[in-house]
Amino acid sequence: MIKKQQGTYKIRKTIFLLSVLIALVIGIFWGIRKFTAEYYFKNTILNNVKGVSIVVESKLFADFPIIGSDVPYNSVTIKIPDLASKKVGEDSNNVINNDLLSSGIKNWIKTMYQRDEAKKFTDKLVVKYRDDTIIDDDLTKNESKEK
Numbered sequence: 219m220i221k222k223q224q225g226t227y228k229i230r231k232t233i234f235l236l237s238v239l240i241a242l243v244i245g246i247f248w249g250i251r252k253f254t255a256e257y258y259f260k261n262t263i264l265n266n267v268k269g270v271s272i273v274v275e276s277k278l279f280a281d282f283p284i285i286g287s288d289v290p291y292n293s294v295t296i297k298i299p300d301l302a303s304k305k306v307g308e309d310s311n312n313v314i315n316n317d318l319l320s321s322g323i324k325n326w327i328k329t330m331y332q333r334d335e336a337k338k339f340t341d342k343l344v345v346k347y348r349d350d351t352i353i354d355d356d357l358t359k360n361e362s363k364e365k
Contacts, residue, residue, distance in 0.1 A: 248276075269299035289357075293342040298327075300348045320348060327352045 264270045275292040301323060302316035324347055336343045337357045345353040 264296070264298065267298065267301070271295075271297040271299075273297075289338065289340055291340040293344065294336075294340045295344040296346070298323075298345070298347045323347060324350070324352050331355075333357065 273293075273295040275294075277290060277292055300320070302314070302319050327345055327347060331345070331353055333355065336355070341356070341358050343353060343355050343357060344351060
């Protein structure tokens with residue numbers, strides 16, 4: 219009777235340790251993937267603009283050829299801060315019109331957007347400038363939806 223209890227205890231202990239080890243490996247893998255995804259986008263897209271925020275949602279099994287997806291990310295959201303001067307009042311100048319600069323940047327983002335390249339990385343791309351959504355594109359569909 220005691221040997222039977224010790225045997226089941228060893229089996230439970232082994233299963234528990236294997237579960238913890240598998241969870242640890244998956245956690246490390248997931249963390250490295252999340253870090254590299256954010257690092258890739260932060261260091262390749264508008265990396266010279268201060269305050270750009272990039273949020274990446276990775277797919278779980280994207281790196282596995284049989285069960286994984288062709289694209290590694292569910293969604294990528296890029297938030298670009300206001301590039302115009304924050305100064306207002308007597309000490310600011312109007313050498314560059316902030317409203318024209320803002321509309322020019324929005325048009326530039328729409329013009330430079332390459333949907334075919336974005337499809338290689340993500341299923342959904344959102345680009346925001348000054349809290350305005352410039353691009354909101356579900357790349358799983360055939361046509362683009364831009365604002």
